[in-house]
Amino acid sequence: MKQEAFAQVLKAVEGGGASSILFQAEGKEYLRKWRPRERLIILGGGHIALPLCTIGSLLGFSVVVADDRPSFANRIRFPQADQVCCGEFCQMINNLQVKREDYVCILTRGHRYDGQCLRSLLNGTMPAYLGMIGSRRRTEVMKKELWAEGYDQERIQQLCAPIGLPIGARTTGEIAVAIGAQLVEYREKIRKAQSEEGCLIQTDTDLKLLAALAEGGGLLAAALVIETRGSSPVKTGALMAVDQLGICAGTVGGGCGEAQVTAEARKAAGKPVQKIIEISMTGEEAEEEGMVCGGTMKVLIEGVLP
Numbered sequence: 652m653k654q655e656a657f658a659q660v661l662k663a664v665e666g667g668g669a670s671s672i673l674f675q676a677e678g679k680e681y682l683r684k685w686r687p688r689e690r691l692i693i694l695g696g697g698h699i700a701l702p703l704c705t706i707g708s709l710l711g712f713s714v715v716v717a718d719d720r721p722s723f724a725n726r727i728r729f730p731q732a733d734q735v736c737c738g739e740f741c742q743m744i745n746n747l748q749v750k751r752e753d754y755v756c757i758l759t760r761g762h763r764y765d766g767q768c769l770r771s772l773l774n775g776t777m778p779a780y781l782g783m784i785g786s787r788r789r790t791e792v793m794k795k796e797l798w799a800e801g802y803d804q805e806r807i808q809q810l811c812a813p814i815g816l817p818i819g820a821r822t823t824g825e826i827a828v829a830i831g832a833q834l835v836e837y838r839e840k841i842r843k844a845q846s847e848e849g850c851l852i853q854t855d856t857d858l859k860l861l862a863a864l865a866e867g868g869g870l871l872a873a874a875l876v877i878e879t880r881g882s883s884p885v886k887t888g889a890l891m892a893v894d895q896l897g898i899c900a901g902t903v904g905g906g907c908g909e910a911q912v913t914a915e916a917r918k919a920a921g922k923p924v925q926k927i928i929e930i931s932m933t934g935e936e937a938e939e940e941g942m943v944c945g946g947t948m949k950v951l952i953e954g955v956l957p
Contacts, residue, residue: 881946
């Protein structure tokens with residue numbers, strides 16, 4: 652596998668596009684796709700926005716934080732955000748040009764600002780996810796106000812309010828976790844609906860991993876999960892880069908299984924080598940190694956050449 656192929660993928664996804672690589676081994680083909688990172692727009696830079704920005708970044712979203720107060724909307728406060736905006740909420744929403752692939756969380760400091768943001772969003776393209784913070788009573792009042800004003804009832808029903816999964820969250824961190832879990836739930840449903848026959852399941856984009864494969868100077872190996880059975884820790888399409896020292900980027904599930912893959916990938920790093928190995932996480936083997944998952948997975952290991 653040429654590192655040029657990964658460089659083309661990296662260039663495409665950094666530009667907001669999609670890309671793919673067709674891997675071939677033992678007479679079979681495996682198509683690994685990369686979708687653009689979904690954008691998470693957080694309207695309001697308050698206390699919940701801080702942990703949510705961190706969680707959103709960890710989940711692979713391109714995070715945008717917007718607030719009308721300079722002391723809240725700045726890079727020092729949100730170093731993990733891809734973009735921080737400051738200005739009037741409706742104007743910022745208009746400038747961001749919300750798309751149907753976006754995920755939007757309304758977390759402003761008051762009912763008035765929440766209403767402004769919600770009305771502006773309902774007048775434009777409906778995002779994949781729209782959530783608003785607030786108590787059940789308060790959010791129901793807001794919905795009734797919008798119905799009375801003539802806003803589309805079907806769109807209003809798509810609003811997740813109160814925001815987040817009902818896990819009994821109380822602290823700001825817990826609320827951010829509940830929101831993050833709901834984002835994952837919505838994203839997984841959408842990805843399943845968009846999945847294509849013949850493609851590996853995972854289509855997530857890890858820019859650091861792609862950069863390692865694209866710029867590794869031909870001293871790496873790629874490890875790609877091409878088949879799973881039973882309760883494996885990852886889905887097909889999970890990808891990892893390994894250099895000759897065993898330093899890794901990405902993951903194929905962690906634990907002893909990943910250690911086995913790493914050991915084999917080190918041998919292939921920078922060489923015209925291709926092999927498929929099978930990792931067993933069942934029965935006595937799993938018990939002896941303390942593995943929490945069962946099942947098996949096949950991993951394609953291939954040297955990445957300059």
